[in-house]
Amino acid sequence: MSEELAIDVKGMTKRFGDRTVVNDIALQVRTGEIYGFLGPNGSGKTTFIRMLCGLLRADAGSGTCLGHDVITESEIIKQQVGYMTQRFSFWEDLSIAENLDFVARMYGLKNRREAVQRSLEQLGLAGRQKQLAGELSGGWKQRLALAACLIHQPKLLLLDEPTAGVDPKARRDFWEQIHHLAAEGLTFLITTHYMDEAERCHRLAYLAYGNLLAHGTVKEVVDKVGLTTWSVSGPELLSIADELRHQPGVEQAVAFGTSLHVSGKDVTALDKAIAPFRREPYTWRQIPSGLEDVFIHLMDRSQDNFAVAGKSPPATAHPEPSS
Template identity: 90%
Template sequence: MNGELAIDVRGMTKRFGDRTVVNDIALQVRTGEIYGFLGPNGSGKTTFIRMLCGLLRADAGSGTCLGHDVITESEIIKRQVGYMTQRFSFWEDLSIAENLDFVARMYDVKNRREAVQRSLEQLGLAGRQKQLAGELSGGWKQRLALAACLIHQPKLLLLDEPTAGVDPKARRDFWEQIHILAGEGLTFLITTHYMDEAERCHRLAYIAYGNLLANGTVKDVIDQVGLVTWAVSGPDLLSLADQLRHASGVQQAVAFGTALHVSGEDAAALERAIEPFRKEPYTWRQIPSGLEDVFIHLMDSAQDNFAADEHAPAASHHREPS
């Protein structure tokens, strides 16, 4: 990763009808950086990334992506981007090699056969190249999708929840491959709901209902939110959680394994709220807030800009996917 900016934008805005789904967002991403996007479904993550990469035209904003103007040079940007969607979208009755060859034809890749072979070897698919795509497990389908994204040698990869439904071993292998590619100078924008994956990113942003609420390294994001968290263990934690959620100063009480994480933004108010319960049979200790504590807090406190107006007909609202 170097200091050169692959993405440098400000004021990025997108509206659908009377709804603003991306609201005046600024962002800088360095070349070779793995940048993660967190946020609830429908929060504008995918819409924002599509605007950056020339796949969707912004209503307002300015800046560059891969050195090109995000508004006026979107077609140029698009040709230098690889896009991996949530759903497997290749031809299941074609082999791995045939699928890659088809994608190479679509991109008009020069020396197509060599490019297909290079992609097969790069992602460890050479030994399975004759296997039908429909016969692959989730992890191998994921590798095929990534190979197809890379076949035209893009400078930027957009991955939209790429590991949904994939087993932990395949997820780990996938992320190791991403870090190898980033080390070679490829830039990644990745949406995910997995906290462990977010922590594998160099930096990340939390977007909720069109607004950028926090961004930076994992530590930066946790520090920006300023959440104070206590862990409590003992019997009948569900009953304790219910009592705590009604206490002033407690903003969340969430089960984490055999403990309960109790959090709030005002440390003094939180201590007053938990004081009546700091006795046997409970054991309390203050802990650093984790990314998941922060994620839940931000999601709970964010206002849904698509919440239905009780007087408005449902059909009148156009909702863009997350």
């Protein structure tokens, strides 16, 4: 990963009607970095990334993306960006090669045949190039979508929940490909709701309803939130979880498989709250807080900016894409 910055912005703001969906955000992303974005649906992740990549004009802010001004040179930036949406959007009655050729035509690429062949080989699709896109499994459709993103040799890839609905093996193979491409200097911005995928990113950011609440490596984000977490095992955990949630000092009590994670930021208050419950037949042990514990903590404390205002989105506003 290079120390050169692919993205360096500050004050990025976007409003739809009277709703601020991205609020004064600053961010730096290094060249060759895989940067993940987490947050509840409608939190502004997709809008923010589109602003960075020149796909959506910011209302305020300044900075550069791939060395170009994010406000005044968005058209140049767009030419160097590949965008993969979470929904498969290719022609199912065309073959893999025909789909890629169509995308190459859209980009106006010279030497289309060579570009298509390069993409087929880069993503391991050469042996299936005559197969109809509609016959592909979720994992192979995903691979086709990535090949299409890469056909014009972009410097930056925007992936919007790229592995939604894909089986675990296909997800693993996909992430191996992403890390391989990043090692070659390609920069990635990825939105995801999967904690294991977030942990595969070099760094990540947590956005909630337009605000950047935490960013950094996984360890930096976990440490910044400062949760203390206990794991509890025993019978009738749902019942004890309900009791614990009403105790001062307990900020969350969440089921994790056959155990319960009980967390809080005030160590003294948390110890006092759980003391009456540390009895047989329950087993308590303190554990390091994980990214999912932190994610739930931040999500529980995030407030929808429409809910706070006590109103519904205006019908005339452009909707914030689910992200």
